[in-house]
Amino acid sequence: MAEVTDGEFTAFVNERGAALLRVAYALAGNQHAAEDLLQNALAKAYARWPRIRGDAEPYVKRILYHDQVSGWRRRSRRSEVPVAELPERAAVGDSGDDTDLRLLLRDALRALPPRQRAVLTLRYLEDLSVEQTAALLGCRAGTVASQSAKALARLRQLVPGLDELPSRTEVTR
Amino acid sequence: MSRALDATLRAVVHDLADGVRPSPDLAAAALRRGRRLRRRGRATAAGAALLAVVAVTLPFVLLRPEPAARPAGPPATPPVTATPSPPIRPTPGPDWVTKPLVLPGDWVVTRAGTRAGSGKGFLLDRGRGRYLQTDRYDGIFPAPTGSLVAVTEKDRPRDVGLVDLVSGKTRWYEVGRALAGLQWSPDGRRLLFTTRQVDHFGFIVLETDGTKQAHVTGWLGCTNFCEFTWLRNGREVGLTLTARRAPESAPRDLAKGVQVFSADDGRPTRFVTMPGAPVGPDAWSPDGKLVVVQGQDAPLLVETATGRVVNPLPSADVAWVSADRLLYRRPNGSRDFVLADPTGRELVRQPLPKQLVDLELTVAPS
Numbered sequence: 001m002a003e004v005t006d007g008e009f010t011a012f013v014n015e016r017g018a019a020l021l022r023v024a025y026a027l028a029g030n031q032h033a034a035e036d037l038l039q040n041a042l043a044k045a046y047a048r049w050p051r052i053r054g055d056a057e058p059y060v061k062r063i064l065y066h067d068q069v070s071g072w073r074r075r076s077r078r079s080e081v082p083v084a085e086l087p088e089r090a091a092v093g094d095s096g097d098d099t100d101l102r103l104l105l106r107d108a109l110r111a112l113p114p115r116q117r118a119v120l121t122l123r124y125l126e127d128l129s130v131e132q133t134a135a136l137l138g139c140r141a142g143t144v145a146s147q148s149a150k151a152l153a154r155l156r157q158l159v160p161g162l163d164e165l166p167s168r169t170e171v172t173r
Numbered sequence: 174m175s176r177a178l179d180a181t182l183r184a185v186v187h188d189l190a191d192g193v194r195p196s197p198d199l200a201a202a203a204l205r206r207g208r209r210l211r212r213r214g215r216a217t218a219a220g221a222a223l224l225a226v227v228a229v230t231l232p233f234v235l236l237r238p239e240p241a242a243r244p245a246g247p248p249a250t251p252p253v254t255a256t257p258s259p260p261i262r263p264t265p266g267p268d269w270v271t272k273p274l275v276l277p278g279d280w281v282v283t284r285a286g287t288r289a290g291s292g293k294g295f296l297l298d299r300g301r302g303r304y305l306q307t308d309r310y311d312g313i314f315p316a317p318t319g320s321l322v323a324v325t326e327k328d329r330p331r332d333v334g335l336v337d338l339v340s341g342k343t344r345w346y347e348v349g350r351a352l353a354g355l356q357w358s359p360d361g362r363r364l365l366f367t368t369r370q371v372d373h374f375g376f377i378v379l380e381t382d383g384t385k386q387a388h389v390t391g392w393l394g395c396t397n398f399c400e401f402t403w404l405r406n407g408r409e410v411g412l413t414l415t416a417r418r419a420p421e422s423a424p425r426d427l428a429k430g431v432q433v434f435s436a437d438d439g440r441p442t443r444f445v446t447m448p449g450a451p452v453g454p455d456a457w458s459p460d461g462k463l464v465v466v467q468g469q470d471a472p473l474l475v476e477t478a479t480g481r482v483v484n485p486l487p488s489a490d491v492a493w494v495s496a497d498r499l500l501y502r503r504p505n506g507s508r509d510f511v512l513a514d515p516t517g518r519e520l521v522r523q524p525l526p527k528q529l530v531d532l533e534l535t536v537a538p539s
Contacts, residue, residue: 006204013200015508019531025193026186035196039203046207054472054487054504105185124186127287129353131369131399135425155182162178 005049012056013042020060026121027068029110037064062136065122068114069137101159108158116151119144176328259511264524270304273297274529275539277512277521278494283315284535285528294532296322298338310334316361317537321381323355323364333364335381346383354400359407359454363436367400376401376410378436388439393432398450398467401434405457409433409442413450427469430480446480449473455492463515465491465499474515486517492536502534510536 017038024041025034041063045056052059109117122133130148134141156162196202265274274282274297286294286307295304296313300320307313312325324334324343330352334345354367364379368387375389390412392399398413416429430446449466451457456465457477464477465486472489473482488501494512503509503522508530510523525534 009204009207010200013203017199018195021196021199022190022193026190029189031194034193035199035202038196038199039206042199042203043206043210046204047211051470054485056504102181102185102188105181106189109185109189120182120186121190124183125190131353152178162181 005046008053009046009049016057016060017042020057020064023061023121023125024064026125027064027114027118029117037067040067061126065118065137068118101162104159105155105162108155111158112151112154116147116154119147120151123148179327259519259521261509261522261524265526267526269526270295270306272302273299273539274304274526276500276510276523276536278492278498278500279539280492280494280500280536281539282529282534283317283537284313285532286313287532295529300339312355314355314357315535315537316357317359318361321361323357325355333366333379344383346379346385348379348385349377349387352377354402356401356403356453358403358436359405363407365401365403365410365436369399374399375439376412376434378410386437386439388434390432390434390439390441398428402451403436403454404433405454405459405461407454408436410436411445411451416448425467425469428466445477447475447477448480448482449475449489452490456489458493459496465489465493484516486515487513494538500536 024038028034028037041060045060122128130141130144134144283297296307298305310324311327314323320338322336332345334343336343349368351369352366356365366377373389374392377387379385394414401410401412411431411433413428415426417427428449433443449468451464467489472486474484487504491499491501494500499513503511511519512521513519
């Protein structure tokens with residue numbers, strides 16, 4: 001039985017590990033923390049393998065998000081991922097180079113509190129709706145919306161160039 | 174949020190994730206840590222608080238029932254047994270896009286895309302018998318039969334487009350506000366939407382000629398599974414209601430059953446007790462006696478007359494391709510489809526082409 005479990009688990013990690021590590025990296029913001037976060041989630045999956053074998057990937061993802069958010073709760077306000085320097089504020093009307101903006105925005109994302117980063121990761125990396133995000137995080141849709149709004153407000157603080165992007169239409173989904 | 178900001182954020186989050194380096198010994202390290210955790214769990218057994226968490230969002234797969242279904246009897250054996258090595262069909266070659274990809278049970282892959290129907294991927298053009306690559310639209314949903322494809326765009330959140338692959342023409346229709354859960358009826362003639370407007374929660378049925386009917390039902394106590402789905406008969410839709418909210422650490426709420434409505438006039442017709450949510454019309458067996466649901470902790474096979482759980486299953490996202498055969502994507506990875514009996518015993522596996530492994534697939538009868 002143990003051999004079967006080990007074999008299935010190893011096959012699962014070999015198949016899906018890279019994709020899961022990508023999610024973990026978006027959540028944790030650096031390689032070491034991402035590997036730690038994922039190994040922890042996988043270990044929990046292994047310990048419950050007979051019960052979750054049919055649902056392993058969503059299970060691991062849910063653990064990833066919950067561990068990241070609960071880690072944030074435990075660590076209170078210290079949890080922002082340390083970045084070498086604070087993201088440099090983009091000069092309004094700068095060269096307009098989209099690459100610069102994206103680099104600044106990427107640094108700013110890493111500076112967000114994990115809960116806010118988790119919401120953005122679910123929405124944009126995993127393409128989940130507000131309702132699906134709320135279901136995964138075990139909170140209300142309104143909480144997801146408020147976390148998204150806070151994240152955007154923080155990103156706008158860190159990267160004022162964001163407001164230079166053309167605003168065309170409201171997205172309500 | 175502006176569309177440009179939306180697109181930029183999406184690109185940057187993907188950039189961020191792309192920065193990760195491979196971790197070659199991930200499986201071994203996780204296995205070591207998992208074994209330690211398991212030993213520790215056994216030692217502290219009874220009082221240990223399990224971090225119970227499972228999946229949440231059910232991928233929506235648009236499926237269609239087999240037209241001529243044979244009567245089904247309830248499956249005999251409850252326990253799920255994994256066959257060590259069922260027959261494995263050959264992996265399709267690199268030319269798989271030149272003909273319909275046939276799965277066990279003679280169903281075909283009609284769409285491959287990222288989660289939530291997002292535009293990039295492949296779409297089966299049944300008329301020409303080959304796959305098209307897609308990179309337009311934010312959602313692409315082929316009808317389970319015929320040549321129509323429903324498409325959505327984020328900057329047209331109230332509309333749906335119907336593309337006819339034969340004529341190449343697209344017609345757009347305004348459906349309603351706060352839409353979710355687009356699902357084709359089993360006969361491919363109607364589209365079902367959930368509308369989540371405050372105080373106007375309900376469903377909208379759109380005919381392919383653009384006529385529509387909106388029905389306000391109220392939330393009725395749905396929590397995790399607040400999207401209407403077709404029943405297999407194509408005349409009714411269902412909404413899964415909650416019996417008990419789960420604690421924060423639990424995977425999802427405990428369902429009490431499905432409230433069924435007439436798709437024509439929106440009237441509630443019956444309530445079917447079951448401890449979970451069916452994903453779509455093909456989760457119901459052809460004779461309607463059994464249904465596969467996503468239960469609170471695991472996918473379950475349930476007897477519809479009594480609500481009794483017959484046995485657990487590896488996946489809730491299944492299609493009954495005949496009276497006693499289920500088709501689903503093999504858990505623990507997305508590389509294979511599998512044809513199984515109602516106990517979950519695997520009968521044959523079909524590996525997928527490499528390009529489809531990480532994509533969400535829609536299947537339908539060939």
